[in-house]
Amino acid sequence: MQTVVVNSSFSSWQPVKSGVPQGSIPGPMLFNIFISDWDNGVKCTLAKFTAGTKLSGQVGTWDCRDTLQEDLDRQEECAKKNLMKFIMDKCKVLHLGKHNPGLQHSLGLTWLGNNSLERDLGVLVDSKLTMSQQSAAATKKANRMLGCINRDITSRNKRVIIPLYSAPFRPYLEYCIQFSSPLYKEDVGRLARVQRRATKMIKGLGSLPYDERLR
Numbered sequence: 001m002q003t004v005v006v007n008s009s010f011s012s013w014q015p016v017k018s019g020v021p022q023g024s025i026p027g028p029m030l031f032n033i034f035i036s037d038w039d040n041g042v043k044c045t046l047a048k049f050t051a052g053t054k055l056s057g058q059v060g061t062w063d064c065r066d067t068l069q070e071d072l073d074r075q076e077e078c079a080k081k082n083l084m085k086f087i088m089d090k091c092k093v094l095h096l097g098k099h100n101p102g103l104q105h106s107l108g109l110t111w112l113g114n115n116s117l118e119r120d121l122g123v124l125v126d127s128k129l130t131m132s133q134q135s136a137a138a139t140k141k142a143n144r145m146l147g148c149i150n151r152d153i154t155s156r157n158k159r160v161i162i163p164l165y166s167a168p169f170r171p172y173l174e175y176c177i178q179f180s181s182p183l184y185k186e187d188v189g190r191l192a193r194v195q196r197r198a199t200k201m202i203k204g205l206g207s208l209p210y211d212e213r214l215r
Contacts, residue, residue: 001016034082037078043071044056044068046071055071055072059100072105092114092115093105093114094115094125095127096129117133121176123175123179131181134176138172142194146201161198165198173195196213
């Protein structure tokens with residue numbers, strides 16, 4: 001049974017006939033139990049998340065392609081067995097590697113489209129693994145946040161700017177940096193320019209060289 005509470009008002013109790021109430025304490029545990037057998041018999045690598053499923057494998061020959069396709073068919077069977085369905089518009093294939101043959105795959109009766117860029121847990125991954133798109137996205141978010149600080153915060157005192165930079169701003173540049181470490185000078189420079197802009201905001205540091213502002 002579940003009820004909805006808004007301020008101090010309670011709705012009437014209603015039976016939960018399927019699924020798990022959102023926000024409930026046992027919800028994650030019940031969900032893990034529900035999907036625990038989805039990787040049974042899977043030969044490729046299967047990653048299971050609340051919002052999606054990722055299947056990956058090395059495909060260099062038709063035999064490898066068939067192995068991956070069999071695992072895709074197995075996922076479709078599991079979905080039907082559990083009265084679930086994949087959202088086909090969100091099911092895409094990302095081919096990695098310079099000499100990848102780019103073979104097609106299907107999920108059920110639907111041929112899956114190919115993407116050159118995918119978002120994986122907030123990180124943009126392209127087919128060349130350059131991470132340039134991730135650097136550009138992180139820079140855009142950080143610049144937007146920095147613009148809000150510059151526009152809405154009148155103080156330029158170091159005790160005010162540094163906590164604002166460290167808490168809501170800097171994480172945009174550092175998220176998954178171990179994975180998305182920039183490979184090109186252009187990407188490194190793009191991220192550094194944001195930090196240069198941030199250090200100039202502190203009163204009395206704008207005229208100093210960048211290295212001194214960092215210190």
